[in-house]
Amino acid sequence: MNATSATFELLGDRLTLAVLRDAFLERTCRFNQWLERTGAPPAILADRLNALVLRGVFHRVPQPDTPERYEYQLTELGLSTWLILVCLWGWQREWTAEGAGEPELVHEQCGHRGPAVVVCWECDNHITARNTVVEIESDAVWSSTSGARRRSSRLPSQPTQSGDMQFNTVMEAIGDRWSALVTGYALAGARRFGDFRAALNVSPTTLTDRLSRLCAADILRKCEPGQQYRPTARGMDLFGVYASFIWWSGQAFPDATGRGLIIRHRLCDALVEPVLKCRGCNSRLDRTSVRFDHLRTQ
Numbered sequence: 001m002n003a004t005s006a007t008f009e010l011l012g013d014r015l016t017l018a019v020l021r022d023a024f025l026e027r028t029c030r031f032n033q034w035l036e037r038t039g040a041p042p043a044i045l046a047d048r049l050n051a052l053v054l055r056g057v058f059h060r061v062p063q064p065d066t067p068e069r070y071e072y073q074l075t076e077l078g079l080s081t082w083l084i085l086v087c088l089w090g091w092q093r094e095w096t097a098e099g100a101g102e103p104e105l106v107h108e109q110c111g112h113r114g115p116a117v118v119v120c121w122e123c124d125n126h127i128t129a130r131n132t133v134v135e136i137e138s139d140a141v142w143s144s145t146s147g148a149r150r151r152s153s154r155l156p157s158q159p160t161q162s163g164d165m166q167f168n169t170v171m172e173a174i175g176d177r178w179s180a181l182v183t184g185y186a187l188a189g190a191r192r193f194g195d196f197r198a199a200l201n202v203s204p205t206t207l208t209d210r211l212s213r214l215c216a217a218d219i220l221r222k223c224e225p226g227q228q229y230r231p232t233a234r235g236m237d238l239f240g241v242y243a244s245f246i247w248w249s250g251q252a253f254p255d256a257t258g259r260g261l262i263i264r265h266r267l268c269d270a271l272v273e274p275v276l277k278c279r280g281c282n283s284r285l286d287r288t289s290v291r292f293d294h295l296r297t298q
């Protein structure tokens, strides 16, 4: 499986995102704490944590008080998912009704609140769908991906009552490998059914299904004439989320059969490494220079 598909397979899951979010915001590190916070069935939670440990997002260490049990600590790679989460929360807050419950980014130094700008590490300019080129590194890799909504070995995750788990809208775009690839390819400029089909080597039934789901979720819209599919404004604004996922896929899956999607910045010709910049004071942001205000817990 190529790195892009593997990344969406691993992280494009509402429980996995809730686990990571609690690890960052609540310093959650024990199985029972996640169980309590997310309300997920134990077997499914264990499945997700195992997948994250296998991929090197967490490592297990014995609990200081009960060494026969483990704690989960974010590795360097795990810490780097911060960028994806911040982009996701920002998008949710901006575009969805449920997003008001997502954490709000606050820059400690200047006090600015609200979403950051996603800029290019290399040239410091804004990165958008319009000033980048999304390339498919190897077209052969797509045929090896399955059309299943989730890998069959994977236990399904259901929405729960917990607000932390309400990624319903964005899950239409990223919660399934095919949806993620179709959205990514639409952001790259694909417009016609045949373009998607040829590039992704996807069956017509699967493609029709994903396109209509993405239209229903207001991420794509079908335009006359020519029956083209175009990203809506909020679909276009998912670009930062995609850029961070695709950058991370290169970090997490250097051994994959191919990169899958890669994004090149037209302004500097570098492969995109997204960096967040404060809209208030224009300085670059990292994990230590921001905090998150979370309405529900205050």
Ligand SMILES: [Zn+2]
Pocket: 120, 121, 122, 123, 124, 125, 265, 267, 268, 269, 270
């Ligand atoms: Zn650049």
Ligand SMILES: [Zn+2]
Pocket: 107, 109, 110, 111, 112, 278, 279, 280, 281, 282, 283
């Ligand atoms: Zn600032």
